[in-house]
Amino acid sequence: MTQVVLFNVFNGLIVGAFYALMALGLSLILNLSGVINFAHGGFLAIGGYLAYMLIPYVGFWGALVVAPFLTAFLGLIVERVLICRVYGRDPLYSLLLTFGLAFIFEDGTRFIWGAQSLPFQVPGWLMSPLSSDYFFLTGYRLFMVVVVAVAVAALFFILGRTRLGMRIRAGTLDLETVSVLGVNVRILRNLNFGLGVYLAGLAGVLAVGQLGLQPTIGSSLIMPSFVAIIVGGLGSLPGTLLGGLLIGVASGITTVYFPSATEAVIYVMMALVLLVRPRGLLGEEGRF
């Protein structure tokens, strides 16, 4: 029994790490530009499929590095051409725009790569269990956690220690002042969007290694990311990280005791958080 519980907690942690990675990207974009990017799941799927295309040429490790950058590049273009047009307008329009994009991305991946799921090869040695007692602890699972940890550390380093990160944080608080101080806000928002999409692409490559490739992979992961943001608190990136891990572990534990509520439990958590602390666990008072 302990082993089953441990297995599911660990599994939940991995799932939570995915949610967190995706939710961090969403949060970045939401905080600076006020846009909820429904197309985030689409970018995640594209990241996965790009990696699938790249593997024959550059191998798994090359794909892991290159695919997220290509996804981010696509993100930069989409922001420049479409998303930037709805800044400053009623949030309704950015929601509908990214909603439409999500449809296009999902259908587009289905059109290009087919509706059936495709196998995704990760190096064999990563797939073997590390310990005979804890059979579930495959190298790939551990590897995913490590990659997510590195990515999150790098993100917080960029935000905390670099000029770009400083500007993003300042812009989150008061974009107008940042603009008056001579920062090109257009480029800042563009790069910020690209950074968010990069995280989605990275999550995509990791996710398809575990779940396989299918066009709907993005739309099934986006709602939990919303919940992660709400539970953690809007406007707080550490909160988003915490929220993602919490809901992952919660759904992992629920799998043991009440499997059919695995998906529903995170929404119950969200309701509880909204009831007790409407701004979320680490959210700022009065921001929304």
Added chain:
Amino acid sequence: MNSFDFNKQAANVLVWLLLLAAPYWLPAIGGYVELGTRVVVLGLAAMALNFLLGYTGVLSFGHAAYFGLGAYGVGMMIRYVVPSTGLGILVGTLVGTVAAAIIGPLIIRLRGVYFAMVTIAFGQVFYFIAFRWNSVTGGDDGLIGWTRQPLHLGFVTVDILHNPNAFYYLVLVLFAVALGVMAWLLHSPFGRTLIAIRENERRARFLGIPVDWHIWMSWVISCGFVSLAGTLYALLNNFVDPRALYWTQSGDFVIMAVLGGMRSFWGPLIGAAIYVVLQDYLSSQTENWMSFIGLFFVLVVLFFPRGVLGFIRRRAAS
């Protein structure tokens, strides 16, 4: 009566005449009666959403949940409890309304994108319940094994199952009642207060208006009528599946409202008509209709944000 009021009255009469005669002119232009019924049902859903979106200024992206609850309510009532269409509609509408009333207090303090995000996420709970509770809801395959029942009106029994015109008129009657109630509410002091909140929430608060209570009421009314639309949608198809609850359905309602014109009473119905006909056409023409619908969303946002009626009104004003 000035000319603007006259025009408004003339437009109202025209819309009702078109709706009343729909089963007769629709086939003549290549449509079919069920298509008309679908427009009226989804139009009702979009107009109910617009009560909250356009008139109260609250951005809900989760109305599919209550639409779906209404749909499952009527289906399960007829399948498991009493084979009665009227009772099913009543129960389905009640289920959706009560669920909205319970969730309401959790979300009415939130605004803007935050409200949108929370409403859409809440909708997923019902989706997963419908999806997972196989033995009762039929899971992914949907709730089957039931049909809409003949309507007993005391002195006469109407077969709404095999006579599409009869069902269309049943839907139209309920649509008219729902619209009458919404129009009456919007013209009452309560409705004017909602518009005041939309225009300037802070000022409304300073005037002593209980803003949260008004938003809660508006949310419950809006969700109630969406559940009614959901029951009619299930009866139309004789079938419910979890997709009626999925978050993409909420987006459809919002785009209908925006496409027709959020600031006008009839706008969402026009949006629904355009959207339903377009979707019907695209899904018969291409497998990739989703891409085209997505493209349609993008184009509406970029080039047509005020919707059809907003566009016409602007033309008329200039």
